[in-house]
Amino acid sequence: MNIRPRRLRSNPLIRSMVRETRMDPSSLIYPMFVREGKGIVEEIKTMPGQFRYTVDTMGKILESLLDCGVTKVMLFGIPDKKDPLGSGAYEKDGIVQKALRVGKKDFPQMYFITDVCMCEYTSHGHCGILKEREVDNDKTLKFLSDIALSHVQAGADMVAPSDMMDGRIAAIRKGLDQHGYIDTPIMSYAAKYASSFYGPFREAAGSAPEFGDRKSYQMDYHNKREALKETLLDVEEGADIIMVKPALSYLDIISEVRNQISLPVAAYSVSGEYSMIKAAAKLGFMDETQAVCETAVSTYRAGADIYLTYYAKELAGYMKEGRIG
Numbered sequence: 001m002n003i004r005p006r007r008l009r010s011n012p013l014i015r016s017m018v019r020e021t022r023m024d025p026s027s028l029i030y031p032m033f034v035r036e037g038k039g040i041v042e043e044i045k046t047m048p049g050q051f052r053y054t055v056d057t058m059g060k061i062l063e064s065l066l067d068c069g070v071t072k073v074m075l076f077g078i079p080d081k082k083d084p085l086g087s088g089a090y091e092k093d094g095i096v097q098k099a100l101r102v103g104k105k106d107f108p109q110m111y112f113i114t115d116v117c118m119c120e121y122t123s124h125g126h127c128g129i130l131k132e133r134e135v136d137n138d139k140t141l142k143f144l145s146d147i148a149l150s151h152v153q154a155g156a157d158m159v160a161p162s163d164m165m166d167g168r169i170a171a172i173r174k175g176l177d178q179h180g181y182i183d184t185p186i187m188s189y190a191a192k193y194a195s196s197f198y199g200p201f202r203e204a205a206g207s208a209p210e211f212g213d214r215k216s217y218q219m220d221y222h223n224k225r226e227a228l229k230e231t232l233l234d235v236e237e238g239a240d241i242i243m244v245k246p247a248l249s250y251l252d253i254i255s256e257v258r259n260q261i262s263l264p265v266a267a268y269s270v271s272g273e274y275s276m277i278k279a280a281a282k283l284g285f286m287d288e289t290q291a292v293c294e295t296a297v298s299t300y301r302a303g304a305d306i307y308l309t310y311y312a313k314e315l316a317g318y319m320k321e322g323r324i325g
């Protein structure tokens with residue numbers, strides 16, 4: 001035999017030399033939950049090992065992230081009260097706005113990205129303003145633009161709309177530009193599927209819809225070409241980074257989007273992906289570390305440049321150790 005593929009696999013040194021997928025902790029984003037109240041660090045039942053923090057306790061997690069080399073977070077807010085217009089999302093003293101003001105002051109080395117959506121703030125739990133039992137797309141745009149603006153005014157470094165309304169990137173871009181924030185990037189949840197893998201998050205954020213589902217705005221998981229349609233629209237509207245969500249069941253989408261556009265591509269390993277591994281590991285069915293490494297590397301291998309994951313801290317360690325990357 002002239003050609004023996006095993007030659008390049010014979011020991012760890014050579015395997016590390018011929019790796020095709022390289023990654024670095026600088027590409028990790030940690031999603032975190034901030035709630036109203038004082039002195040609370042509360043474990044999320046559906047996501048063991050993940051917590052809801054208050055503004056005065058979130059310093060602990062921010063500090064430990066920086067210690068591990070994770071320098072980006074995605075903030076999710078959990079308000080005290082909800083109403084049909086989701087006003088907690090764009091108030092000057094909304095939970096995310098308060099967290100940003102404190103976070104930016106105490107942790108200037110951290111990069112703060114915010115999730116721009118209404119579902120955590122509306123009493124009906126939908127991602128926009130209702131007209132009877134439907135989400136009114138065009139009416140919602142102004143609200144999304146106001147939410148994004150209020151986040152940036154409070155210090156957000158980047159905004160990430162996750163609502164899936166048509167035209168929201170253009171609306172948010174225009175709102176930010178009109179107020180002089182021409183340099184604040186938008187990471188669009190461009191190809192966001194209606195997914196059962198958001199189940200644990202909805203418990204974490206208390207954002208399950210009161211009636212119906214999100215299928216009239218989030219994408220149908222039978223579709224791949226539609227992900228490109230959404231992506232190209234968002235690129236045209238001025239998105240700076242394109243996100244695919246979830247990650248694990250959507251590696252083909254990540255790969256397709258990577259091949260078709262020149263923008264950075266992010267993939268969000270969502271709550272259900274985290275909880276699935278946690279649960280299997282707890283039952284002794286699988287090794288947690290190995291499963292976390294394999295799913296992360298497969299996402300980068302599919303073409304993701306940026307990885308949002310609740311395992312960011314652990315992965316940064318595995319990357320630094322050279323276990324992966």
Ligand code: PBG
Pocket residue numbers: 115117119127162163197198199200201202269270271272
């Ligand atoms: C808000 C939002 C959701 C997630 C991110 N932003 C929930 C949803 O769309 O129902 C899910 C994140 C996760 O599951 O980890 N719309």
